[in-house]
Every structure is written in structure tokens, then in C-alpha cells.
Amino acid sequence: MKNMGLQHLKLVSPGEWFNEQCRRMAGKAIELVQSAQIYSSLDEALTGENVVIGTTSARKRKAKQRIHTPREIAELLRKYGKSHRVALVFGPERSGLTDLQLARCQHLVSIPSNLEHPVLNLSQAVLVLAYEILSSGPTKSRGSLPLASDEEREQMFSDMQRVLLEIGFLNPRNPSHIMRSIRRFLGRADLTPRDVQILRGIMTQMEWYASERAAGRPA
Numbered sequence: 001m002k003n004m005g006l007q008h009l010k011l012v013s014p015g016e017w018f019n020e021q022c023r024r025m026a027g028k029a030i031e032l033v034q035s036a037q038i039y040s041s042l043d044e045a046l047t048g049e050n051v052v053i054g055t056t057s058a059r060k061r062k063a064k065q066r067i068h069t070p071r072e073i074a075e076l077l078r079k080y081g082k083s084h085r086v087a088l089v090f091g092p093e094r095s096g097l098t099d100l101q102l103a104r105c106q107h108l109v110s111i112p113s114n115l116e117h118p119v120l121n122l123s124q125a126v127l128v129l130a131y132e133i134l135s136s137g138p139t140k141s142r143g144s145l146p147l148a149s150d151e152e153r154e155q156m157f158s159d160m161q162r163v164l165l166e167i168g169f170l171n172p173r174n175p176s177h178i179m180r181s182i183r184r185f186l187g188r189a190d191l192t193p194r195d196v197q198i199l200r201g202i203m204t205q206m207e208w209y210a211s212e213r214a215a216g217r218p219a
């Protein structure tokens with residue numbers, strides 16, 4: 001991160017981490033490591049982020065979601081990086097990110113690699129992505145549309161899941177199946193705070209309508 005000019009490190013449930021080995025490995029990046037912000041959940045860590053990008057060695061992903069190249073992600077950063085907070089999410093060395101965590105990301109990126117050995121070591125994966133970002137040049141200064149924040153989107157998805165269950169659209173035994181598809185296409189939509197507000201408004205109205213119908217009143 002330090003070599004490539006990235007600064008803000010967030011760690012989720014790192015356990016006992018700032019120990020002797022960590023200090024030794026950090027070398028000249030010690031200040032960056034020391035200033036890492038610690039969170040107990042991914043949700044918490046993503047608070048305030050606008051664009052969330054998950055990393056995966058595409059190996060076990062089904063072709064359902066478009067997987068970007070590091071260069072495409074660097075372009076995305078050039079577009080949004082100046083006016084928005086963009087988070088790159090990496091998984092733990094042993095297990096990687098879970099399907100649920102990847103579904104929470106709006107975009108996915110995979111570093112092209114040997115199909116028989118697609119999984120890079122975590123630090124190397126960070127380096128490759130950070131290199132692409134650095135070498136794509138400075139971020140554009142004129143921002144695009146304002147993007148909703150991660151928590152605005154998450155509140156909307158939680159409303160959506162509740163209402164779509166209530167009106168019988170989602171299968172109560174497996175609501176996340178369709179919710180993941182909805183997340184996928186809305187993830188591509190660059191939702192603004194106003195878009196999110198409209199979608200939440202629709203959900204509120206649907207909820208009201210359903211309760212009026214259930215009460216036998218003509219809505």
C-alpha cells in the first residue's frame with residue numbers, strides 16, 4: 001500500500017495483530033499500519049464508503065456477475081476516487097471473502113492468473129491492484145453524479161427484503177437467492193442518494209398498500 005500510495009487501511013476483526021512480527025514486517029510502512037482503523041464487522045467498516053469493490057480469484061464464481069479486470073477497476077477509481085470514497089475489500093488469507101460478503105460488493109475484480117493456480121497471496125493481490133490504480137494516473141477532478149453511501153444502500157436492501165417477503169415475492173425459505181440478483185443489477189446502477197430515496201419510498205408505499213388490503217380496506 002505504501003509503495004503504491006494507498007493510505008487508508010481498515011481491518012475487520014483482526015484479532016491480536018499489532019505484535020512484534022507485524023512491526024517487523026511493516027518496516028517503513030509502520031505509520032500506515034499503526035493508523036489502521038479496526039472494526040468488528042464488514043458492515044461497520046464500510047460505513048461511509050460509496051463504491052465497494054470485492055476481490056476474488058474468480059475460480060469459484062459462477063458466471064452470474066460480471067468480473068472486472070484490475071484495469072477496469074482502476075478506471076472506476078479514476079472516475080469516482082476524487083469525489084467519493086471507494087473501498088477495495090480483500091479476504092483473509094485462508095478463506096477469502098464469503099459469497100455473502102461478495103454479494104454485498106457492487107463490483108467484483110479478479111486478477112487474471114493461471115487457471116490451475118488462480119489464488120494469489122493476499123499481499124500480492126493488494127500490490128497488483130494498487131499498482132494498476134497508481135499507474136492509471138490521477139483521479140479526474142470533475143466528479144460524476146453523487147453516489148449513495150453503503151449504509152444508505154444497505155438500509156434500502158433491508159427494507160426491500162422485508163417488503164418483498166411480506167407481499168410474497170421472495171421465498172421465505174431462501175430470500176437471499178433473488179435478493180442477490182437484485183443486488184447484482186442495482187449494483188451496476190450507480191445509485192444516487194435520491195435514487196435510493198425513491199426506491200425506499202416505493203417500498204414504504206407497497207407496505208402501506210399491502211396492510212390496507214390485508215385489513216380489507218380498499219387501498
Ligand code: SAH
Nearest residue numbers: 055057090091095096097110111120122125
Ligand atoms: N482460499 C481462499 C484464498 C484467499 S486468498 C480462496 O480460495 O478464496 C486471500 C485474498 O487475496 C482473497 O480473498 C482476495 O482478496 C485476494 N486474492 C487472491 N487471489 C486473487 C485474484 N486472483 N484476484 C483478486 N484477488 C485475489
